[in-house]
Amino acid sequence: MSDQVITEVVGRTLRVTFNRPEARNAMTFEMYQKLAEAAAQVDADPQLRALVLRGAGGRAFVAGTDIAQFRGFTGEDGVAYEQRIDEVLGALATVDKPVIAVIDGHCVGGGLGIACCADVRIGSTASAFSVPIARTLGNTLSANTLRRLVRAFGEPRTASMLITARKVDAQEALASGFLTAVAEDLDAEAEALIDRVVSGAPLTQWAIKENLRRLAAGGPVDDADVIAKVYGSRDFSNAVEGFLTKTPVEWTGE
Template sequence: MDFGSYETLIVEFADGVATVTINRPEALNALSREVIDELAKVCDLFSGLGDARREDGDGANRGGAGADDDGAWPVRGVILTGAAGKAFVAGADIREMTSMSPDEAVAYARSMHAVTLALEALPVPVIACVDGYALGGGCELALAADFIYASESAQFGQPEVNLGLVPGFGGSVRLPQRIGLGMARELIYTARRLTAHEASSLGLVNGVFPTREQLLAAAAATIREIATKSPTAVAFAKRSINEAVGRTTAEGLDVEANAFRAAFETEDMKEGTEAFVAKRSPVFPGR
C-alpha cells in the first residue's frame, strides 16, 4: 500500500500496522512546521483509509470511502516513533520558534493541536513507541496516542519553563489526565525529567522494553492482537473513552450508552454474538 513520500516522515505498512517514523535525526526529530504539516497529511490519509466515522444518521458504521471493497479497514493500528538515535522527539523546533511572533507561535501551536486531535480521532489504536527523549512537544505528541510503550533509554518531561514558556501542544491538558493533577503540576513547574520506569510507575507508560527492536515488536504484536477483535467495537470504544473524558459520570454514561446502541447496529455485533452462542471463533466483517 502506497502512503506517499515525505521529506520528514517515513511511513511503512505491513500486516495491518502502519508505522510512522519522524525522520529528522540531525535535529533530534524536533517538530518543525514541516513535520507537523506532514503529520497532518498522514492523519488525513489514515482517517480516509480506516473511516469508521462515516455515519448514516444513527451512528452505525457503514464502511468508509477508503475502506476495502468488503468494508474492511486496511489500517488496523498505527505505531508512532522517531528515527533511531537519541530521541523519539526532543520537542518543538526551538530554532524556528526564536523568530516567531506571538501570533505565529499561536498558529504553530494550533497546527499541532490539530494533529493531536486527529490522532485521537482515528478509529484505530495509536501506540507511541518512545526510544530516547520525549520532551516538551515530544511528550505531548506521545500523550495524543492511545497508550505509550517505551525503551529503557526513554526520558519524558515538559521542560518549557526552562525556556520561559509553557506547554503549547497539549501538555497542560493531557498530562493531568494521564498522571493526575498534582503530579502533572509538579513535573511542569519543575521541568523534571522522568525515566521510563518512573513514567511507568505513574501510569504514563504502559510497558518498558530493553531495546528499540523489542519495543517496536511489542507494539506491533499488541496491534495484531487488537486486530483480531471487532474493528467497529474498537472504534466505538475509543471514541466513547475520548468523549467521556472530563464529563460528569452521568454525562459519561450517556456517551457510553450511545456507543453501546451504535455497536448493536453493526454486522460485527451480529457476528460476534452468534459466534459466541455457536462456540466458534468470530470472523468480523468490520462493519
Template sequence: MYTNLTTELADGILTITINRPSKMNALNQEVMRELALAVDEVYNNIDVRSAIITGAGEKAFVAGADISEFLQLNTEEGADLANRGQLIFQRIEESPKPIVAAVNGFALGGGCELTMACHFRVAAENAKFGQPEVNLGLIPGYGGTQRLVQLIGKGKAMELMMTGDMIDAAEALQLGLVNHVVPAGQLVEKTREILLKIHAKAPLAIAKVIKCVNAYYKEGEDGFKTEAQQFGECFATRDLQEGASAFMEKRKPDFKGE
C-alpha cells in the same frame, strides 16, 4: 511523499517514523504538516487497521520542537502555532483506529505531547519523558498541560511542568504515563504484538471504545450518555451478530468491520 517521515504498512499496521535523527527528530512546521498527512492516511486508507508513531535512530523519539522557529513569533503567531499543533494531535487522539506511540528515546516537550495524544504508549528502557518548556520561558502548547494531568494527576503534572524535570521509563510506568517498558530491541515487536491482538477484535467496537473514553474528558459531553448511545449502535452491526454467534458456537469470530 514525505521528506521528514517514513511510513511502512505491514499486517494492517502503518508505522510512521519521524525521520530527522540529526536533529533528534525535533518537530518543526514541515514535520507537523507531514504528520498531519500521515494521520489522514490512517483515517482514510481502508488497509490501515492501526498505526505506530516512533522516531528514527536510538536516541530520540522526538526531543522537542525546533526552537529556532520560535524566535521571531509574536503573541498572535504563537497562539496560532499552538492551535495548529493541537488540532493535529486532536486528530490522533480521536482516530477511530488505534494509534500507539513506540517511544524509543527522548520524548521531550512537543515529543512528550505527541506520545500523550496517542491512545497509549510503549516505551523502551532508555526512554525519557519531560515537559521542559519553562527552561525556555514557555509552557507546553500542543495539549501537554491538559493531557499530562489526565494521565498522571494534577500534583505530579504540576511538579514536572514547573521544574522541567525529566523522568525515566521506569517512573513513567509507575505514574501511568506508559503502559509497558521493554528492552529497546523489543520495542516495535511488543507494540505490534499488542496491535495485532486488537486487530482480532471488532473494528467498529474498538472505534466506539475510543470515542467513549475520550468523551470522559470532553467538556459538556455526558460520557455515560455517549456510552449508552454507542452501545446501542453496536446492535445494528454485523460484527455483533458475528461475535455473539461465534461465542455461542465456540469458535473464533471473523469480524468484517460492518
C-alpha cells in the same frame, strides 16, 4: 523534507516514523502537517486497523519542536503556533482507530504532546519524558496541551514535571500508567502489542475511544448511537454465534 516523516502501510497498520535522527527527530512545521495527514489517512482506509508512531535512530521519539523555527517569534506568532499544535494534536486524538506510540529514548515537549494522544504507549528502558521549558526556552504550553498532559500523568506529576523541568524515567512512566509496558526488546514487544491491537474488534475499539472522548468533554453523555451501532453490527452477531459454537470470528468492522 519529504523523508523527515516516513509513512508506510505495514500489514493492517499505518506506520509513521519521525525521521530526523540527527536532530533527535525534532519536529518542523512541515512534519506536524505530515502527522495530521497521516491521522486522516488511517481513518480513510477501511483496511487499516491502527496508526503506529515511532522515532528513528534509537535516541529519541521526538525531542520537541525544532527550536530554530522560533527565532524572531512575536507574541502573535506564539499564539498561532500553539493553535496549530492544538489542531494537529486534536486531529491525532480524534483518530477513530487505535493509535500506538513506540517510544525509544527521549520524548520531550511537543513529542510528549504527541505521545499523550496515543491510546497505547510502550517504551524502552531508555525512554524518558520531559517538558523542560522552565529551564530551556522559557515559553509555555497551551491550555489544551496542558490538559492532555494532566489526563495522561495526573495534575501533581504534571505540575512537578513542568515547574521543576524534571524528567520522568521509564519506570515512573510505567508506574503512573502512562506506559503500558517497558521493554528490553522494544521492537519485538512492540510488534506483539501491535498484533494484539489489530486482531481486536474494530467497533469495540472505536466505541471505547468515542465514549472516552465524550466523557472527557464533561457533562452527561448520550451514547445511545454508539451502543446501537456496536450491538447492531454484523461483527457482534457473528461473535455471539462464534462464541456459542466455538468457531473463530473474523472481525470486519461492520
